Amino acid sequence: MNNSPVRPSISTQRKPILAGAVEETAASEVQKDEVLAGDENDAPDEEDLQQEGNIEKVKLAPSPVLPTDKEIEEHNITHWPFRSWCKWCVLSRALGEQRGRARQDEVEHSVLIIGMDYFYLTSEGVNGWSEMLKFLELEDDARGHARVQQLMDDKEIVKCLIVCDYTSKAVFATVIGQKGHDDEEYSVNFILEAIKWLGYSTIIVKSDNEPAMLKLVKVAVQRLRVSLETVREEHSKEYDSKAHGGTETRIRSVRMLFRTLRSYLESQIGKKIPIFHPILAWLLSYTATLQNIVARGSDGRTPWSTIKGRQFNGRLAAFGEMCRWKLPNKGPAARNRGNMEVQSEEGIFLGINWNVNEYLYATAEGIQGSRSLTRVPFEQRWSLEAISAIAATPWQLKVPRDPEVIFPQDVPKEAPPRHEILPVRRL
Ligand SMILES: [Zn+2]
Numbered sequence: 001m002n003n004s005p006v007r008p009s010i011s012t013q014r015k016p017i018l019a020g021a022v023e024e025t026a027a028s029e030v031q032k033d034e035v036l037a038g039d040e041n042d043a044p045d046e047e048d049l050q051q052e053g054n055i056e057k058v059k060l061a062p063s064p065v066l067p068t069d070k071e072i073e074e075h076n077i078t079h080w081p082f083r084s085w086c087k088w089c090v091l092s093r094a095l096g097e098q099r100g101r102a103r104q105d106e107v108e109h110s111v112l113i114i115g116m117d118y119f120y121l122t123s124e125g126v127n128g129w130s131e132m133l134k135f136l137e138l139e140d141d142a143r144g145h146a147r148v149q150q151l152m153d154d155k156e157i158v159k160c161l162i163v164c165d166y167t168s169k170a171v172f173a174t175v176i177g178q179k180g181h182d183d184e185e186y187s188v189n190f191i192l193e194a195i196k197w198l199g200y201s202t203i204i205v206k207s208d209n210e211p212a213m214l215k216l217v218k219v220a221v222q223r224l225r226v227s228l229e230t231v232r233e234e235h236s237k238e239y240d241s242k243a244h245g246g247t248e249t250r251i252r253s254v255r256m257l258f259r260t261l262r263s264y265l266e267s268q269i270g271k272k273i274p275i276f277h278p279i280l281a282w283l284l285s286y287t288a289t290l291q292n293i294v295a296r297g298s299d300g301r302t303p304w305s306t307i308k309g310r311q312f313n314g315r316l317a318a319f320g321e322m323c324r325w326k327l328p329n330k331g332p333a334a335r336n337r338g339n340m341e342v343q344s345e346e347g348i349f350l351g352i353n354w355n356v357n358e359y360l361y362a363t364a365e366g367i368q369g370s371r372s373l374t375r376v377p378f379e380q381r382w383s384l385e386a387i388s389a390i391a392a393t394p395w396q397l398k399v400p401r402d403p404e405v406i407f408p409q410d411v412p413k414e415a416p417p418r419h420e421i422l423p424v425r426r427l
Pocket residue numbers: 075076079080082083086087088089090260
């Protein structure tokens with residue numbers, strides 16, 4: 001038996017009972033009934049209770065803490081970590097699965113092991129190959145494959161590529177497979193850029209045995225030999241099934257954040273964004289980047305800090321926001337706030353070009369990079385017209401806006417915040 005006093009110390013001033021302070025007490029049922037039945041006058045005061053014996057403490061269900069406007073504002077930038085008070089986080093989780101499964105398959109690796117796989121954007125969200133077939137009720141046979149190809153041609157499915165580093169947990173994702181551009185060259189370059197960013201000199205490249213992916217890996221490996229010390233391809237059946245599982249886990253981890261950021265963006269513009277629209281290609285890439293920046297592993301480090309040796313310290317805006325940036329080739333004198341109007345340009349924030357450390361913006365002419373980012377007041381932040389007109393893609397940067405594009409499907413539009421909100425400085 002526990003010999004320490006079970007009676008909690010209660011001061012004469014009332015203190016809130018916190019869930020963390022609840023103790024097991026052997027309280028008498030009679031006493032509890034008294035308290036419950038008593039009215040204002042005959043309820044025993046605390047001193048009586050202390051004299052009479054133990055107190056049955058109630059266990060409080062955790063009460064959600066209301067965030068401040070500033071906290072909401074900051075959270076809306078990344079939607080990370082999951083917050084129970086955030087509508088978009090909760091909706092995404094309700095539709096999908098729990099976050100956090102990414103750690104299950106993790107094995108310590110001393111060399112860079114890169115996993116690659118295709119995945120797909122469907123009306124349901126982000127799917128791996130087998131998940132997508134299940135969702136579409138198709139078999140993994142010639143007929144199923146033909147149907148998938150048909151749906152891709154009809155822009156109802158978008159093919160994507162994920163590259164992940166098993167060591168740092170960094171992920172890179174991009175849309176590929178849209179008609180009219182060189183998939184293979186774009187994909188190979190994307191893989192090479194990712195490996196360059198990761199900066200290892202010894203790597204093992206893993207992929208499944210799908211012929212198309214194998215070819216891609218071979219081309220990438222061939223080019224990598226120029227700059228990297230050792231590249232080994234691993235294609236044994238056993239090894240690959242593990243690699244595939246690992247990659248699928250990464251795809252799932254991208255899925256939920258992508259869904260959250262997308263539904264937040266849609267609620268700001270009041271429209272559902274069609275699956276093939278260029279802004280979703282940008283959002284997909286950014287989702288992976290954001291995950292590298294904000295998702296801490298079991299060692300407490302983010303992939304970004306593992307690779308770069310320090311945490312990402314750039315300022316961020318919410319994806320899809322109208323932002324301003326300073327025009328290039330200006331000296332320190334250009335930082336005069338009074339001249340902001342003539343020295344800055346505006347466009348839609350599309351994320352980060354991680355290889356050159358620049359923000360990406362969609363402008364009337366196409367995509368533009370800059371090292372500066374300034375947010376605008378809430379009322380000017382969300383432009384349905386500017387977002388729907390984005391025509392430039394990660395594989396075709398200089399495509400002017402297309403004002404003909406109209407998003408047909410409405411979604412409930414979020415009301416602007418009640419209070420003025422300070423700009424977010426950093427993560
Ligand atoms: Zn959220």
